Amino acid sequence: MPELPEVEIVCxxxxxxxxxxRLALVQVRRANLRLPFPVDLALRLTGRxxxxxxxxxxxxxxxxxxxxxxLGHLGMSGRMIIGPCDDTPPGRHDHVIxxxxxGRRVTFTDPRRFGLLDLVRAxxxxxxxxxxxxxxxxxxDAFTAKVxxxxxxxxxxxxxxxxxxxxxxxGIGNIYASEALFRAGIDPTRAASSLTAKEVGxxxxxxxxxxxxxxxxxxxxxxxxxLPSGELGYFQHSFAVYDREGEPCPGCDxxxxxxxxxxxxxxxxxxxxxxx
DNA sequence: CGGCAAACCTGCGAGC
DNA sequence: TGCTCGCAGGTTTGCC
Numbered sequence: 001m002p003e004l005p006e007v008e009i010v011c012x013x014x015x016x017x018x019x020x021x022r023l024a025l026v027q028v029r030r031a032n033l034r035l036p037f038p039v040d041l042a043l044r045l046t047g048r049x050x051x052x053x054x055x056x057x058x059x060x061x062x063x064x065x066x067x068x069x070x071l072g073h074l075g076m077s078g079r080m081i082i083g084p085c086d087d088t089p090p091g092r093h094d095h096v097i098x099x100x101x102x103g104r105r106v107t108f109t110d111p112r113r114f115g116l117l118d119l120v121r122a123x124x125x126x127x128x129x130x131x132x133x134x135x136x137x138x139x140x141d142a143f144t145a146k147v148x149x150x151x152x153x154x155x156x157x158x159x160x161x162x163x164x165x166x167x168x169x170x171g172i173g174n175i176y177a178s179e180a181l182f183r184a185g186i187d188p189t190r191a192a193s194s195l196t197a198k199e200v201g202x203x204x205x206x207x208x209x210x211x212x213x214x215x216x217x218x219x220x221x222x223x224x225x226x227l228p229s230g231e232l233g234y235f236q237h238s239f240a241v242y243d244r245e246g247e248p249c250p251g252c253d254x255x256x257x258x259x260x261x262x263x264x265x266x267x268x269x270x271x272x273x274x275x276x
Numbered sequence: 277c278g279g280c281a282a283a284c285c286t287g288c289g290a291g292c
Numbered sequence: 293t294g295c296t297c298g299c300a301g302g303t304t305t306g307c308c
Contacts, residue, residue, distance in 0.1 A: 003301060076302055112285045114302055157279060173301055264280065
């Protein structure tokens with residue numbers, strides 16, 4: 001379930017395993033995911049020390065000791081699984097396996113193969129073709145109602161679809177778009193440009209709140225119960241509206257309950273009474 | 277440029 | 293039990 005909060009949790013979970021460690025053995029088990037892997041990826045990573053792990057939007061970056069950065073994306077179904085280095089045979093979808101000099105193993109598994117892994121020079125990271133068009137980080141202080149309002153100007157499409165546009169805001173996915181609009185009381189079908197300053201003034205904190213709450217719950221569950229699987233960031237969330245079609249609205253007593261519609265090919269969940 | 281559908285993949289649950 | 297269908301949390305591309 002990799003939207004911004006999940007990627008953040010994965011990065012935080014990987015940091016204690018990888019930061020400061022050398023990659024003793026890297027196994028690349030196929031030539032590509034969504035994009036081709038860099039040539040000689042395994043060779044270029046083997047022996048490198050991971051200096052720092054950070055996140056940009058839904059991308060993770062591992063800064064290496066030779067000036068290169070591993071750029072990773074989990075796509076729809078990508079996961080990072082932590083375990084020991086042992087003789088367990090890799091699963092069908094275990095595409096890249098990183099063993100550290102401490103005897104720990106990180107397995108990048110991705111059944112649908114929408115994820116990606118690339119190498120980029122640190123000084124070229126911001127200009128990378130996948131990163132250079134990304135909009136502001138929603139959790140940055142610089143992401144304000146004024147900034148979002150300006151971005152929505154001239155957009156006739158629905159606000160919910162606009163929130164998924166990574167050039168407008170980076171990191172919002174299909175779940176948190178619905179959740180934030182519910183929290184802000186805004187109808188997802190409204191034209192993006194029709195939102196008033198007051199409404200955008202509710203939407204921006206709503207976005208920050210749903211993301212932060214998700215990170216907080218993931219962080220705590222990660223600290224408190226290390227999953228036997230070693231899997232990071234894939235705990236049970238409780239969403240107010242997402243995937244709750246027909247269930248009672250948690251914000252009002254309407255008889256209709258949560259509605260599901262499709263916008264730009266993706267499911268949207270909302271309360272028709274509470275969201276205007 | 278904006279908006280939309282299709283494409284990339286596999287897995288899973290519902291329904292028959 | 294087994295099949296088909298629809299659907300899934302992302303992003304890019306190409307067409308209008």
